Amino acid sequence: MNQLILGDCLEVLKKLESESVDLIYLDPPFFSNRNYEVIWGDKGEVRSFEDRWSGGVEHYIGWLKERVEQMHRVLKPTGSIFLHCDWHAGSYIQVFILDKIFGIQNFRNQIVWKRTTTHNDAKQGAKQFGRVCDFIFFYSKNAKIAQFNTLYEEYRQEYILQTYNKKDTKGLFKASDLSAAKPGGNTSYEWKGIKPPKGRYWAFSIENMEEFERQDKIYYSSTGKPYLKHYLDEMPGVTVDDFWTNCIFKSKEERIGYPTQKPEALLERIIKCATNEEDVVLDPFNGGGTTVAVADKFNRQWIGIDSSVAAIKVTQFRLDKKQTDIFAKPFTVQLHKYDYDTLRYKDAFEFEKFIVQQIGGTSNTKQRGDLGLDGKTQDGIPIQVKRSDNIGRNVIDNFFSAVQRFDKNLFEKNKAENKTAGVIIAFSFGKGAIEEVARLKNQDGVMIQLLKVEDIIPIAKKPTLTLKFNDLGVDAKKLREIEFIATAESDAGIEFYAWDWNYENNVFKFDIVNDKIGKQTQKFKAGTHCIAVKVVDNDGLESIEVITLKINGDVFAI
Numbered sequence: 097m098n099q100l101i102l103g104d105c106l107e108v109l110k111k112l113e114s115e116s117v118d119l120i121y122l123d124p125p126f127f128s129n130r131n132y133e134v135i136w137g138d139k140g141e142v143r144s145f146e147d148r149w150s151g152g153v154e155h156y157i158g159w160l161k162e163r164v165e166q167m168h169r170v171l172k173p174t175g176s177i178f179l180h181c182d183w184h185a186g187s188y189i190q191v192f193i194l195d196k197i198f199g200i201q202n203f204r205n206q207i208v209w210k211r212t213t214t215h216n217d218a219k220q221g222a223k224q225f226g227r228v229c230d231f232i233f234f235y236s237k238n239a240k241i242a243q244f245n246t247l248y249e250e251y252r253q254e255y256i257l258q259t260y261n262k263k264d265t266k267g268l269f270k271a272s273d274l275s276a277a278k279p280g281g282n283t284s285y286e287w288k289g290i291k292p293p294k295g296r297y298w299a300f301s302i303e304n305m306e307e308f309e310r311q312d313k314i315y316y317s318s319t320g321k322p323y324l325k326h327y328l329d330e331m332p333g334v335t336v337d338d339f340w341t342n343c344i345f346k347s348k349e350e351r352i353g354y355p356t357q358k359p360e361a362l363l364e365r366i367i368k369c370a371t372n373e374e375d376v377v378l379d380p381f382n383g384g385g386t387t388v389a390v391a392d393k394f395n396r397q398w399i400g401i402d403s404s405v406a407a408i409k410v411t412q413f414r415l416d417k418k419q420t421d422i423f424a425k426p427f428t429v430q431l432h433k434y435d436y437d438t439l440r441y442k443d444a445f446e447f448e449k450f451i452v453q454q455i456g457g458t459s460n461t462k463q464r465g466d467l468g469l470d471g472k473t474q475d476g477i478p479i480q481v482k483r484s485d486n487i488g489r490n491v492i493d494n495f496f497s498a499v500q501r502f503d504k505n506l507f508e509k510n511k512a513e514n515k516t517a518g519v520i521i522a523f524s525f526g527k528g529a530i531e532e533v534a535r536l537k538n539q540d541g542v543m544i545q546l547l548k549v550e551d552i553i554p555i556a557k558k559p560t561l562t563l564k565f566n567d568l569g570v571d572a573k574k575l576r577e578i579e580f581i582a583t584a585e586s587d588a589g590i591e592f593y594a595w596d597w598n599y600e601n602n603v604f605k606f607d608i609v610n611d612k613i614g615k616q617t618q619k620f621k622a623g624t625h626c627i628a629v630k631v632v633d634n635d636g637l638e639s640i641e642v643i644t645l646k647i648n649g650d651v652f653a654i
């Protein structure tokens with residue numbers, strides 16, 4: 097299930113099954129200003145920007161509404177949506193999109209998320225109050241049956257000081273009244289010489305009081321009046337309300353370095369309240385992948401969609417980084433183009449299965465047998481997939497006899513009706529194969545169809561990449577400064593470079609991502625260092641170069 101998909105979320109959503117998703121969080125581009133809205137700057141994002149910007153706010157609302165309609169369709173009846181926006185279009189979104197599609201009765205909260213403070217920036221509050229909050233609209237598909245887990249947060253310090261103001265050897269506690277207004281059985285007894293206050297009763301039976309006493313849970317005031325102890329450590333905290341102030345970035349490492357990235361703490365709250373383990377979380381405006389990274393961390397299944405190649409690839413690298421954690425789950429990345437080398441050297445059985453599915457056929461479940469056939473089309477016509485180039489005459493002849501044996505009646509019927517008897521798929525076909533197919537047709541009246549992989553799925557070559565370095569000398573702290581220059585070429589154009597200064601075990605854990613130039617300077621201690629650079633092109637295809645440097649009095653590549 098875990099998938100990153102490149103594309104306009106409208107088109108991708110249309111292909112998702114109805115009622116298949118438990119939670120949708122979306123942080124669409126706001127209706128704000130030009131510079132802030134274009135984060136990645138690649139073709140996909142700019143096209144989307146132009147799409148929604150070409151008219152005023154009404155145009156933006158129309159653009160978003162048709163996408164939210166699809167989101168409503170894919171949500172399960174127990175599912176919920178959290179739509180993140182700011183002051184620019186928040187009110188329009190609530191009234192013209194969410195109320196209309198989800199219904200006012202399914203509105204749950206308008207969460208106010210305090211994303212920043214005004215600090216000492218006098219300008220922010222000079223003409224109107226500083227705008228430091230975003231809004232997250234929480235709607236359910238059906239509020240009556242929606243999944244919701246109560247969340248708690250720690251008590252505020254001032255509340256603890258005021259309320260949990262007593263202490264014993266077990267810790268801080270608050271003391272609550274043990275009397276009640278109404279009698280509950282025999283509750284007017286005398287406890288240690290004290291009767292309940294006038295007109296009141298004890299809240300518990302004498303047996304319960306004795307149990308509290310045994311557990312040392314009764315606190316006595318200076319006048320001897322009993323109270324029940326509630327220890328701070330045993331309380332769940334306070335239930336979360338709709339004003340969120342502490343969902344902030346927890347460390348510098350969490351920041352990937354682009355303006356609209358949301359903190360993981362914010363998504364943790366949303367995911368934990370609206371889903372359980374194995375539920376499906378969808379983010380149709382994935383960005384740098386905060387939602388899917390958090391969903392992965394908490395064992396939810398996930399789908400992330402973005403129209404920008406850069407967003408999808410940055411997320412892929414972010415997840416690859418997390419995949420070093422043994423608990424992370426595998427995922428697939430769907431781009432618009434497939435890399436020839438990756439396909440060509442993929443596991444043969446996986447490749448056959450994938451290709452047969454791409455033409456709407458059914459693949460064989462077994463890896464061997466079945467006369468070397470790999471599947472059949474929707475009409476039952478046998479398919480053979482070859483993960484190689486320049487297929488020769490002998491492949492056609494072997495296939496021809498396998499097709500006859502596979503289903504004699506079907507073979508004869510197709511022959512009689514001048515229909516295709518079988519399909520062979522490969523990267524390319526040699527002259528001999530093409531001539532043999534023509535001979536079978538002309539002499540025996542049998543039609544074999546030859547399909548190239550590139551006729552089925554778009555294929556491209558990944559970018560070429562070279563890496564050079566220049567020794568810039570030693571600094572005052574005896575660190576060696578080195579300049580790295582990566583140069584890449586691709587027909588599609590280069591999108592970005594990413595760098596890992598400590599590449600280990602074939603796992604790329606970027607230190608720098610979305611570098612548009614391919615030039616970096618880094619300082620190293622003496623020793624051996626393995627450095628990797630990746631380049632990503634506008635189709636999302638990537639290449640990697642790795643260099644190992646031995647740094648001592650000098651610098652050598654080894």
Ligand SMILES: C[S@@+](CC[C@H](N)C(=O)[O-])C[C@H]1O[C@@H](n2cnc3c(N)ncnc32)[C@H](O)[C@@H]1O
Nearest residue numbers: 104105123144356358381383384386402403404
């Ligand atoms: C505000 S960012 C999301 C940031 C994200 N929440 C995070 O924490 O990283 C919005 C994203 O929506 C993407 N986007 C814009 N139009 C889109 C469309 N039509 N379909 C899918 N994604 C789109 C942009 O490329 C951008 O990455």
